Amino acid sequence: MKYLEAIGKYFIMVWEVFKKPTKWRIMKTLILKEVDELVYGAMGIIVFISFFIGGVVTIQTALNLNNPLLPKSLIGFATRQSVILEFAPTFTSIIMAGKVGSYITSSIGTMRVTEQIDALEVMGVNSLNYLVFPKIIAMFMYPFAVAISMFVGVLGGWIAAVFGGYAPSGDFIQGLQMDFDSYHITYAFIKSVVFAFVIATVPSYHGYYMTGGALEVGKASTTSFVWTSVVIIIINYILTQLLLG
Amino acid sequence: MIEVDNIHKSFGDHHVLKGISTVFEKGKTNLIIGQSGSGKTVFLKCLLGLFEPDEGNICYNGQLYSELSIKQRRNLRQEMGMVFQGSALFDSMTVEGNVMFPLDMFTNQSKSEKQDRVDFVLKRVNLIDAHKKYPAEISGGMQKRVAIARAIVMNPKYLFCDEPNSGLDPKTAILIDNLIHEITQEYDITTIINTHDMNSVMEIGEKIIFLKNGFKEWEGTNKEIFKTENTAVTDFVYSSELFKKVRQMYIEERN
Secondary structure, three states, X not given: OHHHHHHHHHHHXXXXXXXXXXXXXXXXXXXXXXXXXXXXHHHHHHXXXXXXXXXXXXXXXXXXXXXXXXXXXXXXXXXXXXXXXXXXXXXXXHHHHHHHHHHHHHHHHHHHHOOHHHHHHHHOOOHHHHHHHXXXXXXXXXXXXXXXXXXXXXHHHHHHHHHOOOOOHHHHHHHHHOOOOOHHHHHHHHHHHHHXXXXXHHHHHHHHOOOOOHHHHHHHHHHHHHHHHHHHHHHHHHHHHHHHO | OEEEEEEEEEEOOEEEEEEEEXXXXXXXXXXXXXXXXXXXXXXXXXXXXXXXXXEEEEEEOOEEHHHOOHHHHHHHHOOEEEEOOOOOOOOOOOHHHHHHHHHXXXXXXXXXXXXXXXXXXXXHOOOOOOOOOXXXXXXHHHHHHHHHHXXXXXXXXXXXXXXXXXXXXHHHHHHHHHHHHHHHHHHOXXXXXXXXXXXXXXXXXXXXXXXXXXXXXXXXXXXXXXHOOOHHHHHHHOOOHHHHHHHHHHHHHHO
């Protein structure tokens, strides 16, 4: 019952976000600030993790393909499929739930604790629109981060394969091009747009409706990470079934 | 002027406000006092429109709140200024940015007009060199002044203050009290202050409402509070030895 109430409250919050918009002149600045904080600010960790995970996927695949009848190009194929279909859109989103999600919850939660949200409401500002809407719009830049993650992941795999001696460059690249279906990219971008919305709104919900003090802000950040991850995993399953099943 | 007629407010089974009626006059500093849990904050939030009373009416200059449309309520909010207990300044903005915020949100003034207005109100609250500082870089007293400046920048008709003196040293507290009182008279605002501070009660309480267990127990002025025989009020206001002596001296002086 408690969870149903929370889900209902979440959807009411999302509805409220789109009501009574803030002046575009102000909103534009807020969106650019959020793009910088949420997407550009997370690029470092996304690139770092993508590079090494791409390398690890390649090494693991190579070590498990020890049958001499299997072509080395399969290493490139497996790396491409893993990175594009799951790693870049889903795994990166879980990382973003930790990095960006906890930032969103703690910043909005602190505003709640220090009555800054009440101050907005008293002034007649739609605080949900002012605080959450720019985050949602900024997170629509997230698919670009996912695209970079795909490229860097494959690059990491190629470097690991070639310089680790697991596959020659030509075979790896041949594997990358083998049976390529561009719909898989579309599938990955559809997922990343949905995950972007989840990463912007679920942590905002946890921050906006939190009660208590500084300790509760920390607790809300942790809870927000757990729930954002759970929602991403469930939606990932549903979307995979709908789009690829 | 704000007229409150028999308002009730409950949260679940907890009946917080039990039929409060009063009138807050224009150009006067009105104080709400009472023990913690007496319903002061809920009452203030009802007056601010953040809580809707379960029963009863609140009238703002003759406009019945319950009969206002959403748009009219929004416009009414813009006629209200609020000074929060912890100042509630936006951390990410400078002092100037905080004060300019309502102007940015609700007016179409040019940048220079807004800047002139911000400079004027900051000067009015005696803050001249703090424009570019962030809230974390200024003292508690200065933060309160910025909060007052932000509250009055839109020329409000109503000013609400929730314990504006909490966390301040006695000297700064008196300065803040006097500033609010002066601004109230200067701009003819209806000011309502929720306070625990007995100095404020004695100094600026042109009208005082004492709440107890959700009821209005007593109402009067800072002169009348010396004479009252209501034990609930005297037990609360004169709880310290110092105030007991002050009251005694006042009574002896009058006799």
